[in-house]
Amino acid sequence: xxxMEESGPGLVKPSETLSLTCTVSGGSISSSSYxxxxxxxxxxxxLEWVGTISYSGxxxxxxxxxxRLTISMDTSxxxxxxxxxxxxxxxxxxxxxxRSPAATTDTxxxxxxxxxxxxxx
Amino acid sequence: xxxxxxxxxVSAAPGQxxxxxxSGSRSNIGNNYISWYQQVPGTAPKLLIYDNVKRxxxxxxRFSGSKSGTSATLGITGLQTGDEADYYCETWDxxxxxxxxxxxxxxxxx
Numbered sequence: 001x002x003x004m005e006e007s008g009p010g011l012v013k014p015s016e017t018l019s020l021t022c023t024v025s026g027g028s029i030s031s032s033s034y035x036x037x038x039x040x041x042x043x044x045x046x047l048e049w050v051g052t053i054s055y056s057g058x059x060x061x062x063x064x065x066x067x068r069l070t071i072s073m074d075t076s077x078x079x080x081x082x083x084x085x086x087x088x089x090x091x092x093x094x095x096x097x098x099r100s101p102a103a104t105t106d107t108x109x110x111x112x113x114x115x116x117x118x119x120x121x
Numbered sequence: 122x123x124x125x126x127x128x129x130x131v132s133a134a135p136g137q138x139x140x141x142x143x144s145g146s147r148s149n150i151g152n153n154y155i156s157w158y159q160q161v162p163g164t165a166p167k168l169l170i171y172d173n174v175k176r177x178x179x180x181x182x183r184f185s186g187s188k189s190g191t192s193a194t195l196g197i198t199g200l201q202t203g204d205e206a207d208y209y210c211e212t213w214d215x216x217x218x219x220x221x222x223x224x225x226x227x228x229x230x231x
Contacts, residue, residue, distance in 0.1 A: 046222060047160075047209055047211075047222040049219060052220070060218070062220075063217060106156070107171040107211075108166075108168065108211075
């Protein structure tokens, strides 16, 4: 059974870079059958897509975050990562990593439990 | 304000049926498959419906999806108190080149 788990600092200072890692267990992230995504949810608000990386390393970013966002993957560690630069309080959210079957491209069928990131000095 | 429009809340009694709508445009719902997710507060979202009408393994047939033109609907029959959650629609937008989520609908089972 594939499982995913997010990890990273829970507190980031304004203007700094938010870095998170998603570790996948029970499966490979280099399979051509899947893409891997990040979704966030500000406190009390709805879901917002952050970006997705394919099994080959191609990336797809939210237009509103594209200038600050980098998503990468390390297949040997079964990990993919998110870096969001120049953060502000508006980036405070629960960040989820999720799997996306390549056949559906944008459906997320398995999610990590999420990790809360607060941007504050 | 979300590009995909959902009602903020719906409610119904146990055992009854409820529908949740998701309205978009030709660039998103009109040209792509839609998915639906259930999120119990404090937990991660769970996939309920994909490709408009398909249910992942383990999702009961009380949950159903449909799509017509630029709108989609999630139906839940035989409501249970455990169905109380937030529900989100989701699809791809070919103009924005982005995944879109609806604003979410809070279901209350009275």
